[in-house]
Amino acid sequence: MPKPIIEVDRCKGCELCINACPEDVLAMSSEINAKGYFYPSVVHPDDCTGCRYCLLVCPDTAIQIENKGKVTTPPEALTGKTFSYCPGCTHGVIHRLVAETIDSLGIRDRTVGIAPVGCSVLAYEFFNCDMQEASHGRAMAVATGIKRGRPDLMVFTYQGDGDLASIGMAETIHAANRGEKITVIFVNNAIYGMTGGQMAPTTMPGQVATTCPTGRDVNLAGWPIRVVELLKTLRTPAYLARVAVHDPKNILNAKKAIRKAFKYQLDGTCFSLVEVLSTCPTNWGYQPHESCEWVEENMVPYYPLGEVKVPEEVPVQVGS
Numbered sequence: 001m002p003k004p005i006i007e008v009d010r011c012k013g014c015e016l017c018i019n020a021c022p023e024d025v026l027a028m029s030s031e032i033n034a035k036g037y038f039y040p041s042v043v044h045p046d047d048c049t050g051c052r053y054c055l056l057v058c059p060d061t062a063i064q065i066e067n068k069g070k071v072t073t074p075p076e077a078l079t080g081k082t083f084s085y086c087p088g089c090t091h092g093v094i095h096r097l098v099a100e101t102i103d104s105l106g107i108r109d110r111t112v113g114i115a116p117v118g119c120s121v122l123a124y125e126f127f128n129c130d131m132q133e134a135s136h137g138r139a140m141a142v143a144t145g146i147k148r149g150r151p152d153l154m155v156f157t158y159q160g161d162g163d164l165a166s167i168g169m170a171e172t173i174h175a176a177n178r179g180e181k182i183t184v185i186f187v188n189n190a191i192y193g194m195t196g197g198q199m200a201p202t203t204m205p206g207q208v209a210t211t212c213p214t215g216r217d218v219n220l221a222g223w224p225i226r227v228v229e230l231l232k233t234l235r236t237p238a239y240l241a242r243v244a245v246h247d248p249k250n251i252l253n254a255k256k257a258i259r260k261a262f263k264y265q266l267d268g269t270c271f272s273l274v275e276v277l278s279t280c281p282t283n284w285g286y287q288p289h290e291s292c293e294w295v296e297e298n299m300v301p302y303y304p305l306g307e308v309k310v311p312e313e314v315p316v317q318v319g320s
Contacts, residue, residue: 001045002050003045003065004063004066005063006063008039010060011037012035012087014088016088017057018040019289023049024047025043025044025054026041026043039062057247059092060083060092061074076099078099079126088287088288089193089279089280090245090279091119093245094278097245099128105259107154108128110152111129111156112129112132113131114140115132115134116133116137116139117163118160118192136163137167137168137169139168140184143180154262157183161200161202162198164186165227172231178236179270180271182272183264183272183273184274187276190207190224190280191283196210199216202225202227203221203224204224205223208285224302224303228240229308231309232309237271237311238309239310241257241260242274242275242277242306243277243305244276245278246295247296275303277295279291279292
């Protein structure tokens with residue numbers, strides 16, 4: 001019979017697993033762990049169906065599933081260090097999806113990740129592969145240099161919206177237009193996270209941020225930038241997709257898109273970018289589960305999910 005196994009001291013008490021469980025198997029304990037967080041406990045083990053929803057939504061890899069004597073394990077492409085992200089932040093979910101993809105493709109020994117400034121600045125602590133730090137907004141420039149110098153390597157960038165769509169927008173457009181054979185994981189949480197919650201290029205209309213305390217006024221700041229739709233206008237072949245990680249179904253879809261993005265690079269096909277709608281409970285001022293609901297209700301309608309551009313096997317004609 002399946003049952004969740006909770007690594008108590010990794011938990012930050014976000015309760016996303018409890019909200020995701022369709023059978024009410026989990027409930028918050030009245031005790032706290034070594035870090036001072038309340039954590040979930042298994043209260044109805046016989047009701048567990050092994051759906052793995054709790055594992056999927058956990059942003060801290062604190063939950064595994066035991067079934068028929070076998071226990072799931074975290075990806076080998078993660079170091080196992082506790083994530084430094086705020087409780088309920090879905091950066092941890094995206095990390096796991098990227099790591100699972102690296103493991104499934106068997107490319108960890110030749111993968112290089114690029115982490116610029118932002119909440120992902122410490123990604124080198126969490127990914128168990130070669131990692132390179134980049135200046136703010138310059139991750140794709142660094143990735144270009146590495147990939148051109150060593151075409152045999154698998155190179156990915158992990159960037160937030162302030163980094164990729166503002167400070168690094170020139171690098172984003174030109175790397176895509178040149179068709180650099182790299183993979184970009186673009187985390188869109190509609191705000192500057194690490195530096196204090198300022199308005200980002202992706203901040204929603206009316207959304208409150210520290211630099212627009214009355215909400216984003218599109219008459220002054222313009223409309224949020226849809227990055228994948230912008231890049232779609234380029235003639236250069238590319239794989240462009242937008243996914244989300246606010247519930248189990250979307251997390252599974254996100255994993256498929258991320259794997260395709262890496263596979264396109266592995267096959268030497270094209271530039272690939274996956275935009276991932278993520279949460280920022282701390283700067284949004286919501287509880288983690290409320291943040292997930294906010295993504296569904298506010299971000300998804302403006303940033304529609306799905307594959308936006310898929311490369312066609314059409315040869316490029318010089319001068320055409």
